[in-house]
Every structure is written in C-alpha cells, then in structure tokens.
Amino acid sequence: MLSLSRISKSFEVKDGVYQAVDSVTLEVEKGSIHGIIGASGAGKSTLLRLINLLERPDEGSVILNGREMTVLPEKLLRQERQKIGMIFQQFNLVANVSVSRNVSIPLELAGVPKRERTERVEECLRFVGLADKAGQYPAQLSGGQRQRVAIARALANHPGLLLCDEPTSSLDPATTTEILGVLKHINEKLGVTIVIVTHEMDVVKRLCSHVSVMEDGRIVDTFSRADGEFLPAASSSGSYREQILGKAREDYA
Amino acid sequence: MLENAFKYQEQMWQSIGETFVMVGISVGAAVLLGLPLGTLLYFCRKGQLYENKKLSLVLNTLVNIVRSFPFLLLVVAMIPVTRLIVGTAIGTIAATVPLSIVAIAYYSRLVEQALLEIPRGTTEAALSMGASRLGLIFKFLYVEARSGLVLGLTTSTISFISFSTVMGVVGGGGVGDFAIRYGYQRYETEVMAYAIVVMIVLVQIVQFSGSTIARLLDKK
Numbered sequence: 071m072l073s074l075s076r077i078s079k080s081f082e083v084k085d086g087v088y089q090a091v092d093s094v095t096l097e098v099e100k101g102s103i104h105g106i107i108g109a110s111g112a113g114k115s116t117l118l119r120l121i122n123l124l125e126r127p128d129e130g131s132v133i134l135n136g137r138e139m140t141v142l143p144e145k146l147l148r149q150e151r152q153k154i155g156m157i158f159q160q161f162n163l164v165a166n167v168s169v170s171r172n173v174s175i176p177l178e179l180a181g182v183p184k185r186e187r188t189e190r191v192e193e194c195l196r197f198v199g200l201a202d203k204a205g206q207y208p209a210q211l212s213g214g215q216r217q218r219v220a221i222a223r224a225l226a227n228h229p230g231l232l233l234c235d236e237p238t239s240s241l242d243p244a245t246t247t248e249i250l251g252v253l254k255h256i257n258e259k260l261g262v263t264i265v266i267v268t269h270e271m272d273v274v275k276r277l278c279s280h281v282s283v284m285e286d287g288r289i290v291d292t293f294s295r296a297d298g299e300f301l302p303a304a305s306s307s308g309s310y311r312e313q314i315l316g317k318a319r320e321d322y323a
Numbered sequence: 324m325l326e327n328a329f330k331y332q333e334q335m336w337q338s339i340g341e342t343f344v345m346v347g348i349s350v351g352a353a354v355l356l357g358l359p360l361g362t363l364l365y366f367c368r369k370g371q372l373y374e375n376k377k378l379s380l381v382l383n384t385l386v387n388i389v390r391s392f393p394f395l396l397l398v399v400a401m402i403p404v405t406r407l408i409v410g411t412a413i414g415t416i417a418a419t420v421p422l423s424i425v426a427i428a429y430y431s432r433l434v435e436q437a438l439l440e441i442p443r444g445t446t447e448a449a450l451s452m453g454a455s456r457l458g459l460i461f462k463f464l465y466v467e468a469r470s471g472l473v474l475g476l477t478t479s480t481i482s483f484i485s486f487s488t489v490m491g492v493v494g495g496g497g498v499g500d501f502a503i504r505y506g507y508q509r510y511e512t513e514v515m516a517y518a519i520v521v522m523i524v525l526v527q528i529v530q531f532s533g534s535t536i537a538r539l540l541d542k543k
C-alpha cells in the first residue's frame with residue numbers, strides 16, 4: 071500500500087549538510103502495523119514526515135496506493151493528506167477549542183457539510199471512548215485522553231493510513247497500554263494500516279506486525295512476525311532483532 | 324472649586340469624541356493591516372513555514388523605522404502623505420493617518436510575538452491534515468494565539484491613546500489637546516487635572532476590558 075523508494079533527506083546545518091534520511095527503501099503492507107525503531111536522532115521522525123511530505127525528499131519517491139505522491143501539485147497533495155491520519159507525542163491538539171471541535175476541524179478542512187460533521191465527530195469520539203468529553207477542552211483531560219482525542223481527530227476523514235510519531239512516549243505504562251489497545255482496535259476493526267515510530271522496544275513487541283530498524287538515517291533491518299514470535303519478556307541485550315526475536319533465531323538465520 | 328473643572332464640559336465631550344475617532348480608526352487599521360502584516364512577519368522569519376530572508380529583512384526594517392521614529396517628527400514628516408490620502412493635513416481625520424501608520428507597525432510586532440508562542444506541533448498537525456494556508460491561519464494559528472492577539476491589541480490601544488494626546492499639533496484635538504489648551508495654557512489646573520482623570524479612566528477601561536476578554540478566550 072505504501073512504498074518508499076530510495077528516499078533521502080538532508081538538512082543544512084552550521085558545518086555543512088546533515089543526512090537525516092539516507093536512501094531508504096521500505097514497503098509497508100496493507101493492513102499491517104509497521105514499527106520503525108531506532109535510537110534518538112536516527113531519523114525516524116524525519117522518515118515519517120517524508121511519508122506525508124511534511125518534509126520534501128531530496129531524492130526518491132513515495133508511492134501510496136499506486137499514486138506517486140512526490141509529483142502531486144500542492145492542492146492534490148493536500149487532498150491526499152486528508153486521507154492520512156497523523157498523531158504525535160505531544161498530541162498537538164488545538165487547546166482553545168473543545169474536544170468535539172478538534173475532531174471536527176479536519177472535516178471542515180475537507181469541506182464536509184455540517185450535519186455529516188456532527189455525526190462523524192460523535193462516531194469518532196465514541197470509537198475512542200470519549201463521547202462524554204465532547205464539550206470539554208484539552209486542558210481538562212489527562213494525557214491518555216488527549217491522545218485519544220488526537221486519534222479521533224486523525225480518524226475523522228476515514229484514513230487508510232495512520233502515521234504515529236512516538237504516540238506513547240509521554241504517557242505512563244497503564245495509559246500506554248490503553249493507547250496501544252486503541253491503535254490495535256483501529257487496525258483490526260477499521261483495517262487502517264499503521265506506521266508507528268518509537269524508541270520503546272515494548273511498544274514494538276506488543277503492537278507491531280512488522281519492524282524496521284533505523285540507524286543513522288538508514289533502515290538496517292526489517293523483519294515481521296513471520297520470522298518468529300516476538301519475545302514477550304523484556305530482554306535488553308543484543309541487536310534490536312535479537313531483543314525482539316531472541317538470540318537463537320538469529321543463529322538459525 | 325470643583326465646578327471650575329467642569330466649566331468647559333461641552334468642549335470636553337467634543338475632545339473625548341475626537342480621541343475616540345483617532346484611536347478607533349487606528350485600532351481598525353491595526354486589525355485590518357497590522358494583523359496580516361504581523362502574520363507575514365511571522366511566516367517569513369527564519370525557521371518558520373515560509374522562511375524568506377529578503378522579505379523578512381525589508382518588512383522588519385520598515386516596521387523598525389516606523390517604531391523608532393519620534394512620534395511628533397513622524398506626524399510632521401508625514402504631512403505630505405496625509406494630504407495625499409485625506410486631502411488635508413489638518414484636523415482629526417488627518418491626524419489618524421500617522422497614528423494608523425504607527426498602529427500598524429506597532430501591532431504587527433505584537434501579532435508576530437503572539438504567533439511565535441504557538442508550539443510548532445500545532446502547525447505540523449494542521450499541515451498533516453491537509454490544511455490550506457488560510458485554513459492553517461484561521462482554524463489553528465489565530466485560534467491558538469487569540470488571547471495574545473487581544474492582549475496585544477489592548478496594549479496597542481493604550482499606546483494609541485497616549486500617542487493621540489499630541490495630535491493638537493496638526494489640529495487633531497482630543498483629550499490631550501484639551502488638557503493643554505484649556506488647562507495648561509490658561510493656568511486652569513482643575514481643568515487639566517480633570518482631563519488627566521478622564522484619560523486615566525479611559526485607559527483603565529480599555530485595559531480591564533482587554534484583560535477580561537483575553538482571559539475568557541483562553542482555554543489553555
């Protein structure tokens with residue numbers, strides 16, 4: 071459904087150029103939950119932002135559902151973005167408007183008529199279990215609730231793809247579990263493909279069907295549950311592959 | 324003694340009217356032109372969405388020049404421009420021209436500052452959901468900055484009230500001019516004191532309303 075081909079992005083910094091994403095090729099299967107894990111500064115967020123072209127690639131192409139995104143004119147690109155949900159570590163809600171208006175904004179941007187908007191907002195809030203908070207403001211909610219509003223907002227325009235940038239990194243363990251549950255539910259019930267960037271091993275093990283390991287701007291390893299069961303227990307030595315699939319498996323490979 | 328203060332009551336009402344006209348029009352100019360200018364200043368800044376070094380330099384220089392000009396000199400220097408725009412350089416309406424120019428420059432800076440307070444993630448979220456430029460500005464940026472925008476306008480309005488007091492030099496009138504002509508120049512201290520009290524009350528009302536509105540708008 072999504073394929074990145076030899077995609078690169080560099081930034082100008084004080085002493086030259088910094089290659090944040092370096093010729094990455096990646097295939098994301100329809101219906102999968104694809105984790106991208108790696109150390110801080112590996113280029114994970116940049117890679118995610120290249121998918122919906124918040125960041126323009128220097129080279130390479132992004133193909134979503136057979137459509138080359140990188141060549142789309144501004145207006146069509148905006149329409150495509152409306153079909154790609156995105157959630158963030160800091161939630162990025164509009165603090166000055168109510169929960170329901172937050173969910174309504176993407177619908178307004180897409181030109182959905184008022185009556186349909188009201189219905190859809192209710193539906194999305196019910197889906198994330200926040201129907202009773204519709205009239206409240208983000209500041210009155212807990213972190214987990216805010217992230218659920220952000221998820222409802224991302225779902226409003228029926229996206230086929232949901233991009234998540236460290237969605238649980240500022241949440242406590244119990245809330246993390248709750249949010250991972252919501253994401254899983256979205257994937258299973260609505261068939262939404264998810265790409266999730268994280269540095270938390272646990273998130274990958276519990277949620278993802280596919281994993282890519284990122285290091286210094288490159289994808290250095292990709293595997294899936296087809297390569298073996300992901301280890302439930304926390305092991306914290308060896309490569310990401312070893313930590314997730316276990317050492318023995320590595321030996322067979 | 325107190326009656327003394329009120330003996331030019333009719334002229335006082337007229338002066339208050341003139342102050343309202345001058346300040347009202349410049350507040351209008353601040354909103355209609357200072358707000359977009361400030362938004363442009365914000366977008367062109369280094370590291371912002373439409374970073375543009377040249378435009379940024381030009382706009383910043385212009386805004387700084389207007390803001391650093393001693394106001395009275397600006398009023399005088401602008402006389403030809405004023406004459407061009409309103410046909411005369413004398414009177415209340417003519418006085419609003421330099422006042423509006425300062426208002427636009429002054430408020431644009433405060434708008435830029437208010438917008439800079441918005442976390443980067445807000446813009447990020449807006450763009451990720453396919454917001455157009457206007458969508459980003461009206462559904463995200465102005466919504467998030469609204470109480471800062473109101474506070475900025477309040478501060479600006481109070482400055483305009485203060486600037487308007489010297490408009491006597493071009494026959495602009497206003498409460499400040501009243502204080503000077505009927506109080507100071509005629510040695511009628513009570514009249515002058517009365518005019519000053521009127522100014523203080525005016526400023527208090529503006530500040531109180533502005534702060535209250537800003538507080539009601541802020542849901543953060």
Ligand SMILES: Nc1ncnc2c1ncn2[C@@H]1O[C@H](COP(=O)(O)OP(=O)(O)OP(=O)(O)O)[C@@H](O)[C@H]1O
Pocket residue numbers: 081082083088090108109110111112113114115116117269
């Ligand atoms: N706009 C930018 N200008 C300059 N450098 C940038 C820019 N955006 C990202 N970088 C640099 O690119 C590198 C990768 O950043 P990125 O945010 O993608 O990393 P990350 O893997 O998401 O890290 P983290 O886990 O800390 O979020 C970092 O070194 C960062 O400083």
Ligand SMILES: [Mg+2]
Pocket residue numbers: 114115116235236
């Ligand atoms: Mg990141």
